[in-house]
Structure formats: structure tokens, C-alpha cells
Amino acid sequence: MAEIPNFSLVRASSQRDYSAMNRHFSDWLQQDDPDNWTVGIHDFPLYSIIDPNGLFMGVLNGEIVVIICAVNYNSDYSFIGAFWANPKYRGKGMGTHLWNAGLKHCGFRTIGLYAAPGMVARYERDGFRQCGQSGLCEIRTDNILANRRSISENIVDYNNTGHIPFEDVAQFCRKYSPADRRDFLKAWIAQAGCMTLLYVKNHIIKGLGVLRRGCESGRYLLGPLYAGSKDIAVEIMADFVLRISHPSVIYFGVLKDNPDVEQFVKDAKGRFHEEVATVMYRGQNIPHFDVNGVFAVTCGDIGG
Structure with missing residues (x-):
């Protein structure tokens, strides 16, 4: 050109x-x-x-x-x-x-890739095909979240405890991720200014969420949020809100192929943005992972 x-x-x-x-x-x-x-x-x-x-x-x-x-x-x-x-x-x-x-x-x-509505046809011309939808959501922390007033006894602050091996965290996350990305995950969950919460029951990890600060004051980004059930995802989200000391907005992306994600957003007193992105792939070996446990993607810029 x-x-x-x-x-x-x-x-x-x-x-x-x-x-x-x-x-x-x-x-x-x-x-x-x-x-x-x-x-x-x-x-x-x-x-x-x-x-x-x-x-x-x-x-x-x-x-x-x-x-x-x-x-x-x-x-x-x-x-x-x-x-x-x-x-x-x-x-x-x-x-x-x-x-x-x-x-x-x-x-x-x-x-x-995740395609904005106006870009789907453009990417199809380059051989990409539609494989699902991704939505953008937000939660305002000044809303009452699931009527919670105290932190769950099953929630562990990963970065302030030394008794959970990273290998256990990586193994839990792998089934919800499109690829093995251990080095990235290790840095992502320990980045400065973030909170990483685990839901642990009977010494087994059943949920993980990472909340990081946005570039604008009072804004946070959630991702990933992986959980074995909707209720566990809501508990993790509720605990994040309890740990934020000032009114803020939490943004996150979801995969609409998860049948529980709409109820999760409703239970967490959140809302969907109107714009919906299209999940697209080009190639034969589309990654397989447990989408039913993905309640917030890590980040739309890197997928899954």
C-alpha cells in the first residue's frame, strides 16, 4: 500500500x-x-x-x-x-x-480478537469468523452489593499471604485460559496497586479475581474473575467492593457464552454497556477452555 x-x-x-x-x-x-x-x-x-x-x-x-x-x-x-x-x-x-x-x-x-460492531465485516474480509460475543460491564461501589457487610471467611488475599503456592494458582487458572501463560500470570496477579483474591475451601482454590487500578482516579478494572460457580464469583466481587474505601467504578469484560454471566452481573448490582463486541478467530485450532467459569476476562486486549 x-x-x-x-x-x-x-x-x-x-x-x-x-x-x-x-x-x-x-x-x-x-x-x-x-x-x-x-x-x-x-x-x-x-x-x-x-x-x-x-x-x-x-x-x-x-x-x-x-x-x-x-x-x-x-x-x-x-x-x-x-x-x-x-x-x-x-x-x-x-x-x-x-x-x-x-x-x-x-x-x-x-x-x-474482540471486534467492535463496526469492524466485524472488515475482519471477515481478512478471514476471521464470528465465534461468540463479549460484553462490557460496570459496577458502582456505592451501590449495595449482594447485601454483604463482612468479608467472607473463604476469601484469601493472595499478595498478603505466603501459604498458597503460585503453582496451585496457575493450575487453577489454566482451565479458564486460552493458553498457558504462567510468566504473565505471575506478574499480573502481583502487579503494584492490584488486589488478588482467592476463594479457598478445604484447601482447594475455587475462585480467583484480580482488581487493578485504572489510569483515571476512582476507576478499577476487574480481570480475570474465574470461579467454579456464579455464587463464588459474586462473593469475590462483593469482597473487592468492601476493600475499596471510596466510591469507585469497576469495569470488566464478560463472555456471553457463559450461561450464568447475566445473572452474575445482576446479582452483583452491575449493568451491561450497550456495545457488544464479537469474539472472532482466524485459523483452525481455536483454543478450548471452560468458558462457564469465566465471569470476567483478563483483558480484552490479550483475550481470555
């Missing part, structure tokens, strides 16, 4: 690059809709743990104007997300350059 004067494609390769992508993505989201969504403070540096070569920036006259994450989990599976541009520079072809670079980086792997 035609070259764009003073535009270059750059592969992010340092913590400075990852942090710059994080900052720009947050700014662009706020420009699009300041009351809708946010990004975690440490998201992009942590994405690089999965694939340090899979984060790309489009730079125009020295300014980052478009970004994409195309992370390769292994030799079989990739995920594309965080495909976003500065609102001032959309429609000028720069995103297409990054999209093509992301596809090239993924190679012949099966690729997953």
Missing part, C-alpha cells in the same frame, strides 16, 4: 515504549468517551511479558498516533487487541499499516 509521508512503523522494545503506549491508549479512550472505559496503569508493560516483540506503534512526525498488540502465546495461538488510533488521525490509512504488521507477526497461528 502507499507510503505515508513522515510516518513510520516502530516495534516497541523497551519499558519506555510500553509505558508510552499505555499512556496514549488511556488518553485516546478518554477522548472517545470519558465516562466509558479505562486502561490499567501497568497493562502494556505486562503484555510484553507474553510477547516482547508483539507491540507496535505508528509514529507520525515523532508522535505516536496508532498502536496495536499482536501477541504470540505459543507456536499455535496469537491474539490481537488494543488496535486504537488518535481520533485526530483516523481514516488516513495508518492503522492499516499496523494491522498488516500485526498479522504478519502472528504468521500462520490461529488468531483471536
Whole structure:
């Protein structure tokens, strides 16, 4: 395709690059809709743990104007997300350059993504097919959540206890994840400023939730929230709310293939946003995991 004067494609390769992508993505989201969504403070540096070569920036006259994450989990599976541009520079072809670079980086792997409503047809032209739906949800902590007033005796704060081996956590999460991502998981659940809660009964992990701070004050992101039942998911969510000392908003993404997810959101006094994303894949080896236990995806930018 035609070259764009003073535009270059750059592969992010340092913590400075990852942090710059994080900052720009947050700014662009706020420009699009300041009351809708946010990004975690440490998201992009942590994405690089999965694939340090899979984060790309489009730079125009020295300014980052478009970004994409195309992370390769292994030799079989990739995920594309965080495909976003500065609102001032959309429609000028720069995103297409990054999209093509992301596809090239993924190679012949099966690729997953979550498509916004206006992008489904575009991705279908590149061989992606529809495989489900993902919804965005929010909970306001000043609402009464499931009539809870005290923290459950089955809830364990993972980062403030030393008696639960990480290997047990990784094994629990694996059946709800599209790929084995232990190194990423280890960093994700211990990131600065996050809370990681486990639901443990009879010394067996039956639920896990991670709540991280968003870039905007008073906003949090939940993900993942894995649980053996809807009731366990509600208990974990309720405990998160009890541990937040000021009125806040918690955002999270869900997979609508989970038959209990709508009741979970209702029980947790949450609400669905109107926009629904389409889960799409290209390739033959679509990952299989227990969607019935996924009550919040880790992050829509990296899937599952």
C-alpha cells in the first residue's frame, strides 16, 4: 500500500515504549468517551511479558498516533487487541499499516480478537469468523452489593499471604485460559496497586479475581474473575467492593457464552454497556477452555 509521508512503523522494545503506549491508549479512550472505559496503569508493560516483540506503534512526525498488540502465546495461538488510533488521525490509512504488521507477526497461528460492531465485516474480509460475543460491564461501589457487610471467611488475599503456592494458582487458572501463560500470570496477579483474591475451601482454590487500578482516579478494572460457580464469583466481587474505601467504578469484560454471566452481573448490582463486541478467530485450532467459569476476562486486549 502507499507510503505515508513522515510516518513510520516502530516495534516497541523497551519499558519506555510500553509505558508510552499505555499512556496514549488511556488518553485516546478518554477522548472517545470519558465516562466509558479505562486502561490499567501497568497493562502494556505486562503484555510484553507474553510477547516482547508483539507491540507496535505508528509514529507520525515523532508522535505516536496508532498502536496495536499482536501477541504470540505459543507456536499455535496469537491474539490481537488494543488496535486504537488518535481520533485526530483516523481514516488516513495508518492503522492499516499496523494491522498488516500485526498479522504478519502472528504468521500462520490461529488468531483471536474482540471486534467492535463496526469492524466485524472488515475482519471477515481478512478471514476471521464470528465465534461468540463479549460484553462490557460496570459496577458502582456505592451501590449495595449482594447485601454483604463482612468479608467472607473463604476469601484469601493472595499478595498478603505466603501459604498458597503460585503453582496451585496457575493450575487453577489454566482451565479458564486460552493458553498457558504462567510468566504473565505471575506478574499480573502481583502487579503494584492490584488486589488478588482467592476463594479457598478445604484447601482447594475455587475462585480467583484480580482488581487493578485504572489510569483515571476512582476507576478499577476487574480481570480475570474465574470461579467454579456464579455464587463464588459474586462473593469475590462483593469482597473487592468492601476493600475499596471510596466510591469507585469497576469495569470488566464478560463472555456471553457463559450461561450464568447475566445473572452474575445482576446479582452483583452491575449493568451491561450497550456495545457488544464479537469474539472472532482466524485459523483452525481455536483454543478450548471452560468458558462457564469465566465471569470476567483478563483483558480484552490479550483475550481470555
